Amino acid sequence: MFRSESCTDSSGNQPTSWRKDATADQPMLIEDPFTQSTLFTLDFFKRLAKFSLMGVLALGITGWTAFEGLHMWVENVELACDQDSEVRRWEWDHEAEKWSGGDKGGTDIALGFKGRHAVRSAWIAENWGTGSGAIISRSNTFSGRGSQGTGSPDIIEARLEVAQTFMALAISIAESKVSSGKLRPQTMGELLARHASILERMGTRSALLQARPWYERVWVGLPAKGTDAARVALKLGDLDYRLGDFEDALAWWARTISLTQGTQQANLLAPELAQTIPSSPSAQRTLASTLVSLSAYYSTSGHLKQAQHVQESGLDLLRSIPSPSRISTASPPQALHSLFLLHRSSLLSIHLAEVLYALRAAPEHSIQWLTRAAESSERVALALAGLPFTHPDAPGSAIPHPPASEASLVPVYTKSPAMQKPAKSLLRDARRTAAEAWNLMGILREGEKDGAERALECYERALGWAGVAADRSGGIGEPGEGTPEAEWKILWNNYVRVREATRKQMEK
Structure with missing residues (x-):
């Protein structure tokens, strides 16, 4: 009979061959390359979506802040009303x-969020531009009463x-x-006037x-008397x-004269x-x-005697309006008023x-x-540019200041x-008026005997006020x-013609 022996080693443990593997009952992780790639891709797109959403939100908040900041600048700075007592x-x-903001400036609160933003956007487009120079539009785009059928x-x-x-x-x-009933009484008239002004500046028929x-609606909404009605x-x-x-133009000009002078016109067509x-200074202007305007109409329509009467009477009237003895001693608003009348x-x-x-x-x-x-006109342009009336190299002489077509408006x-x-x-118009006067003088000087040189001087000064040299070498x-x-x-053609004729005459 065999004796049962304990199959143990010296340490008391069972032999290795008989021992159950400790890890046999535990699951084994199998690393699959395809699974790893899928998890990495999902994680990548998850993070990408997260950061993209954060970027879009940040960009949107920044853009909206900039947009509203721009509108607040226009509302409180660009559309602010001038509070200077001399200006008033x-x-x-x-x-x-x-x-639409009236004397307080800005825009009417009653227009609401969309309305006020539309008004400011109109100001921004008109004054700061849109990034492109011009667009092409049919002449009947707006009212349908333009030159229809022309295709121009x-x-x-x-x-x-x-x-x-x-x-x-x-x-x-x-x-x-x-x-x-929440809108200011003047809001509609101010909006209509601004819209009409923009359309007028387009210049198309x-x-x-x-x-x-639009202007007629503004006129109907204004009191029968006052400077505002006269300007409209x-x-x-x-x-x-x-x-x-x-005929309609003459009637409106007659009404303007009546409103500014406090008279009653017997005949609106004359x-x-x-x-x-x-x-009122505004009424004077x-x-x-x-x-x-009345002078230009009579001059171009063949009514020369009426034109001469309006021009001579108008010059006498404008000269009788008090003006400062020296422009430099007047306040800027008073100086601008006097310069305006001088240019007219x-x-x-x-x-x-x-x-x-x-x-x-x-x-x-x-x-x-x-x-x-x-x-x-030269005095007006030089005063607005802050330049002396005499030549800077000879301040004590009567030599006039040279044309200054590139000088900028004074900061005040x-x-x-x-x-x-x-x-x-006014600065732009004064330069153009000076150029026109010198050009016409040049034409009349050409008709004089041996007047080519004097005509050339007139044309040179006209060019000096009208433009700038492309290069400084002639x-x-x-x-x-x-x-x-x-x-x-x-x-330019007048100048070149007389210059060539003068050269040929000198060569002879």
Whole structure:
């Protein structure tokens, strides 16, 4: 009988061959390459989506903050009302653009979020542009009353097209809120006036036709008397003149004269000017501009005797308006007012010179009026640029300052919300008027015996005010800011023609 023995080793453990594997009952992890790749890809896209969402949110918040910040800047800075007492004394605040905010500036709160943003967007597009230069649009795009069927396109600045689109949206929103009674009484009129002004600046016939009813709505909503009504009447007169409706233009100009001078016109188709100086500075400027418009109509329509009467009476009236003895001693608003009237008188002087020439008066009479116009316009341009009237190399002499077509507007006007645009426009117009006066003088000098050299000097000065040299070695120049290409070509061709004739004469 065999004895059962304990099959143990010396340590008391069972032999290895008989021992159960300790890991036999535990699951074994099998590392599959395909599984690893799938998990990594899912994790990658999960993190990508997470960071993309965070980036989109951050970008959206940043963009919205920048967008709203831009609109707040326009609301509180660009559309702010000028609070300067001198500006208000000379009533430049009356003529400042109002974008529904009235005397407080900015926009009307009652327009709501969308309406106020539309108004600001219109201002941004008009003043800061849209990034592109021009768009092409059919002439009947706006009102359908343009030159239909012609197929001729109108070239319109993109910024004006975008601005008028936003203004149309703002007006639509304002009309829907009129019944609520929350809008300011002047809001609708201010929006209509701004929209009409943008359409007017487009310059196409279809745009002018649509601007006219807007101005008429503004006129209906204004009191029968006042400088605001006079300015709207002037705009309607100028608009009708551009559209060729001359009888309507005369009627509106007659109303403007009545409102500014406090008189009653017996015949709206034959406006009469009284020697009454308006007490309001704004009314004085409106009357001066009306005289220029009326003078231009009579001069170009063949009514030369009426034109001469308006021009001579208008010059007498403008000269009777008190002005500071020295522009440098006047306050900036007063100086700008005097310079404005001086420029309008220079325009009347040019018209009178042309009418006298057409009436076959001695050319010397026309040259005298053109000389006055050129000197007055140059004084306006130099004063606005902060330059002396005499030559800087000879301050004690009577030598005039050379043309300064590139000089910028003095900071006192660029920093004023109310005076910036009127001063900038006046500087541009004064340069163009000086160039026109010198050019016409050159034409008259050419008719004189041995007048080629004097004519050449006139043309050179006209070019100096109208443009800048492309190079400093006598090459062909370029039109300056505000000078149309067509005007520049006329001036340049006159100069080249006389220059060549003078050279040939010297060679002989």
